[in-house]
Amino acid sequence: MTLIVTDLAIARGGVPVLEGLGFALEPGQALVVRGPNGIGKTTLLRTIAGLQPPLAGQIAGAEDRIAYAGHSDGIKPTLTVTENLNFWAAVFGARGILGALDAYDLHELADRHAGNLSAGQKRRLGLARLLVTGRPIWVLDEPTVSLDKEAVGKFADAVRAHLGQGGSALIATHIDLGLEAATLDVGPFRAVPKPVDDFDGDFL
Amino acid sequence: MSIAAKANTIWQYANPKKFLATSERVLPFFWATAAICLVVGLVWGFFFTPDDFRQGSTVKIIYLHVPSALMAINCWLMMLVTSLVWLVRRHHVSALAARAAAPIGVVMTLIALVTGAIWGQPMWGTWWAWDPRLTSFLILFLFYLGYIALWEAIEDPDTAADLTSVLCLVGSVFAILSRYAVNFWNQGLHQGASVMRAGAVTGTDTTEKVSNVFFYPLFLCIIGFVLLFIALVLYRTGTEIRARRIRALLARERAGA
Amino acid sequence: MIALLFRDLKLAMRAGGGFGLGLVFFLIVTTLVPFAVGPQSDLLASIAPGVLWLGALLACLLSLDRLLALDWEDGTLDLLATAPLPLEAVVSVKALAHWITTGLPLVLAAPVFGVLLNLPGPGFFWLVVSLAVGTPALSVVGTFGAALTVGLKRGGLLLSLLVLPLYVPTLIFGAEVARRGAQGMETGTPLLMLGGITLATIALLPFASAAVLRVNLR
Structure with a gap:
């Protein structure tokens, strides 16, 4: 089953960081999430893993199918x-x-x-x-931190094997893993702040 | 008017802007009526009622003790309702109103405890006794302190609102449990809640009652405390809304917007 | 769920797990009380049920801030929240593990400490019964408090402030059972109330704990 994200908006600490984000992740595919520090990659992955609710938008095909690995193990x-x-x-x-x-x-x-x-x-x-x-969908946040070159190779092998078995992976990373993976640059989805005088129920 | 339309008219005040505009319009009225009720009620009560034949003039502290005790409990009830509204409908103003009310509740509880001690000293010969009512109020005081401390401890306002709301719900259940537990643990000195008993108002109950002479100024004081409470909550909620607004603006600035 | 329970117990038994610390704390409190109130045995006998209950309660409180905080710090809670276990089950199992490592040893050791405080003969049975019935509630309520304060840097003191008022009903009925038992009075009513509170907290509070934990995880 495909993981489909449509028109997703997410917030960190009450401030919207990304909006209008959408992609589909087919079985056997890997998607590398890129973007500058602090743009909300971790928040995005945590939202997809179901750890926090999105501000808006839908995440389909994630329920009970995600293995999440964050900064701590x-x-x-x-x-x-x-x-x-x-x-x-x-x-x-x-x-x-x-x-x-x-x-x-x-x-x-x-x-x-x-x-x-x-x-x-x-x-x-x-x-x-x-x-x-x-679990078929791996959601990985900076998985190669503190790994040496050899271990990074092992990790890439493990991801390849996982994809080969019909799994999929969503990986936020800054290094090149040597995977056949599409890239999702979240930069263009940076949330545009509403006008300051628009003082609605959310204070934002 | 249909029910839906009626509901709409209430929920529109969940918009902070609308709330601020409306509360600023009605606040002077609440301040003024509260002041009038309290001044008239207290002066009437202190200077124009006879001394009680048993309690002497100490009885007159009732004009502070009873209203503050009532408001201490009603304030928690109000926080419970606004917490529920926040959990169900996610209106920020509701959560902020609960936050704004808590310190008022603490002060009311403290007034009730202190005036009670001052009243109790000549009456029972002791400042403090582990009487069920006194103990319950002390426990209520602790609940208020915990609630406020939790609000202060959490940085993210939405998280704080969620956690304190759940604490308020759970705390309410345990507060009621404690009330019954304390009653079971020690039957006390404190007279029953005599103000609103039918016998008290009609004057048929001669042993423990508040007679009409005392009742009218007392009633005025209670109304005054209610109005004062409403005014304070509206005023403090406005402050909380502005503080939240500043926070949101600062967060936007840090986010580079 | 059973895996989680065994893991928690194993962690408690291993070095640094703090198993038995509560018991030692209980012993110290019991030792200090006579120093504070004097060695008269009839005085000690009359306050023994209350002191033992208070000591057990404080010993329970002592280990609460580690209950979820360790799993929070190393990311285990994030991973458990995305696992097939419902969070309600996770907090229930955590509370059970806390009771087995803290409450149960206290129940078993209480008679020994009762001897130290000259607890009257008939009191021993009722002390053990009241602790056995009451301490599960202390663990479950404590788990709620731990879930509330799990995200805070120095949540320990706040945790005590939040949890202690919630302990009031359990303490009142628990100590009442022990006190009445020691004086040879009828204990049925407070024991039923104590059991009722324990069962109700076990049935309902995990939902509140899981809800606040979810809020803290996001």
């Missing part, structure tokens, strides 16, 4: 890598975690406490979590 430092992954696998309805360990080369770290991992290793664990969710 939701990793518990006192649990081991395996325990962390097993937990998320159980929450999303048990699938094996071996594939996820393979994809990000985590086997050697499997019994380490997550608190002892480096930032890049933690990130790999966070991304491995996506593979155990079994």
Whole structure:
């Protein structure tokens, strides 16, 4: 099923940041979201993931089909890598975690406490979590932060494999992942402020 | 007029501009009538009513104690209603009215507690007793403080409005629960709510009643407190609306608009 | 849901999880009370039910600010909110885990502390019963308070200010059961009220907690 976003408007801290945004994300496709810092990429992804309501517009085909990965990975430092992954696998309805360990080369770290991992290793664990969710649409916010070149390659491979299985991905990133992906530049959708004297129920 | 049209006439004041314009027009009336009622009621009550045969002149604090206690509770009720309106209809003015009312409610509760203590000292020989009514008001005071503290602690105004509204709802249920729990825990010294009892007004109940001599000025004081409360809420809501407006403008400026 | 419960329990048992801290706090409060009011055993016996209830309540309060804050900081709550679990279930499970790690040890340890405060013989049974019936409400109400203040930098003090007034009915009826039990009086009415409050909070409050958590996550 396609993720279709139409005429979306979103706000951050009560101020509209993007409006009139629309796109469709077909199965097997990846879409890279680009735009300068602070334009509202994170807000856009959180809105699509259902964490906050949009100001206006529709998001179709997102319900219960999105795996979201934000700036923090939701990793518990006192649990081991395996325990962390097993937990998320159980929450999303048990699938094996071996594939996820393979994809990000985590086997050697499997019994380490997550608190002892480096930032890049933690990130790999966070991304491995996506593979155990079994959700078809990945919504990823700056997924390659603190990854080295090799790990970025692994991530790109994982995304390619996911797309190959009919999944799709919406990725906000500044680097080139080497993916066959369309680009969505959100710059032109920057919200135009209403005239200041238009003093309506929202104070905006 | 159809029901829908009638509803429309109420909800149009949810527009901040409309609210400000209207409240500025009616405010002088509320200030003036509140002042008249309070001055007449208090002067009448303090200087032109006889001393109570048992309580002496201490009884006259009733003209402050009873109205402030009534308003302390009614203020919470008003906050509950406006919170519900915000949660259901998302009118910002409603949430801001609740925010504006809370400090007034705190002051009313404090007046009721302090005048009660001043009245209680000569009557019961103690400033404070863990009597159900006194205790309930103390708990109400704590609820007000928590509510205000939550408003102050949260930066985003919409988040703050949502959270405080839910707190107001949950708090109301627990406040009522506490009232019954406290009643169960200790039967107290405080006389019953004697003002509005039928026997009190008609004068058939001779033991615990407020007789007509005291009742008329007291009634005037209650009306005065209600009007004063309305005036204060309208005035403070206007201030909150302007503060919100400034916030929104500043946020726009920071966003580079 | 069960996975979440086991994970929370595991986290509490591991280093830095704070399991048992509430119990130690309870012990310290119980130890300090005689220093404050004097060692007369009949005085201690008469205030023991109330002091033990107050100690249990404060011990519960102590661990509340970690209840959701840790999951908030590391992004787990974001991920749980997008998971197939309804947020109502998440907060209920969190409250249950809090009760198992805080409330249940208090219930089990209360008789020992009762000995320290010269609690009269018949009081032990009723103290344990009242705590067992009442502490789940403390956890559920506390979860609501934690959900309200989860986004705040220094929410701990505010959390206490918000939650303590909500604890009043539970404290009154709980301590009343323990007090009446210690004096050999009939305990039926306050015990029923206490149970009613606990059941009602378990049934209704998770909806409010989930609602405010959703607001805080956006």
